[in-house]
Amino acid sequence: MIEETLDFAPLDELLDRAKAEKMGLIPVLQQTQEIYGYLPAEVLQRIAKRLSLSPSQVLGVASFYAQFHRHPRGRHIIQQCDGTACHVRGAKNIITAVQDQLGIAAGHTTPDMKVTYEVVYCLGSCALAPVAIIDGNVVGRLSDARMTELVNELP
């Protein structure tokens, strides 16, 4: 992997604000992830140091929640729901089709960093089952054909 040098300036600005506003650790991590797209190890260490927390406490929280990512993610994010309602309405076939199409297993990113494909649990849109979220937009009543078409259309 290519070593990237991280720009800590926006992080330090956030942490100054976090200290002044007594922000909780979760909003700090959420906003940090908005800056870097994920939570690199050196960033977590810097957060711990600046907020006078133990590194284990910060890593503990960052690793607990599904929406915190400790590895770089693709330019497009696809989250396929496989909750009970989506599952009985055919999410399984969609997952198999997309995994074949992208050549990666769910939970991974294509080598060109274009797409991260994740299987998630109930998204609370069961009336539209099966559903997925593509780059933040909910798409419902999917079929495997429709989904592979949507994946193909990603710029």
Added chain:
Amino acid sequence: MFEKVLLRNAGVPGSERIDVYLSRGGYQALPQALARTPAELIDMVKRSGLRGRGGAGFPSGLKWGFMPTDPAITKYVCVNTDEGEPGTFKDRQLVEQDPHQVIEGVIITSYAVGAHRAFVYIRGEFFDGMKRWVKAIADAYERGYLGRDILGSGYGLDLSVHRGAGAYICGEETAMIESLEGKRGQPRKKPPFPAQAGLFGRPTLVHNVETLCNVPHIVQRGPEWYAGIGTPKSTGPKIFCVSGHVNRPGNYELPLGAPLREIIFEHAGGVRGGRAIKAVIPGGSSTPMLTPDQLDTPMDFESLAQAGSMLGTGAVIVIGEGTCMVDVTRRIARFFAHESCGYCAPCRVGTRRLAETLERVETGQGRPGDLDLLAGLCEGIQGRTFCPLGDAAAAPVRRSLELFRGEFEAHIRSAC
């Protein structure tokens, strides 16, 4: 036909806007509530029979009564918008389409328990819900429904929104409190209950969104009117989220005690393709399945307990004939294994073993003793975990094994 209470504004154009809410009679319960004493309001909610809509069904009035009345003690109210029980999508609709109804409920509830600070905890995945909350709260401040001296009553309340970061367990009230404090969402030991020591160690009342939405209507139309809806022990309206193999999946608001058959066939349009029903999950993925001969079960807390299941969140997932139940069970087990917080061994290890074993059986790699192993694992989990997640994981697997044993046995011989 039942006159909708909680979803009466849903579907009205612009229902999320404060002006539309006001034009439809919104924020009229609030001045009535502020003119009463907190003790009177607690008594009203007790008499209404309102029970929590987040899954446990605990009497709300009783919960309010547990909060200390000493005004010198700082108290908090938390609004649970961490709707994550698979199959459930009612709170999302309430927040997205009628956020002011929730806010009115929050203000009245906070006033009744003497809290001046309330927090919304919303699921990280609910992008639209988050935006609606933020906008609705800003508008409520601007019109004087939030902030200092609400409607000239001398009572003040601040409300803010906090986003979760993806953890099913944070729907459990003490895990939510931990998460709001910036920690891993691991449930706390009870007692002390949140009403004694909750958020930041202060007495805290946590309520589900749907529960709070009932409060303005109880104040405005009276506890007797409310108690007249539903059954004697399960009062009021309930939103049933119907999904799976039905023609018209969606949220349907009906009195508690509505028969399951009516919900599926009259409201959700029956089963797709006219197929027969194989099983129904009545209250979200953690509730044990019902069989077609149980379709006349009234959907209320008592009747479902009698039927060997739970009302849960009221999320009805209909499973049609031709569905592989081993696969459905495996999927549910995998969800709970993923969502186990890892704190206690029976849940951390037990849910993982359940999922692995079911995975094996489903793919035709099952071993002769696997069904006994599964039953033994359920036995080792149920009643032995730190919080209810363990029971939620084991109960549906156990029921599925009982109901569809032949199908599991056939899978051990060869996958379907």
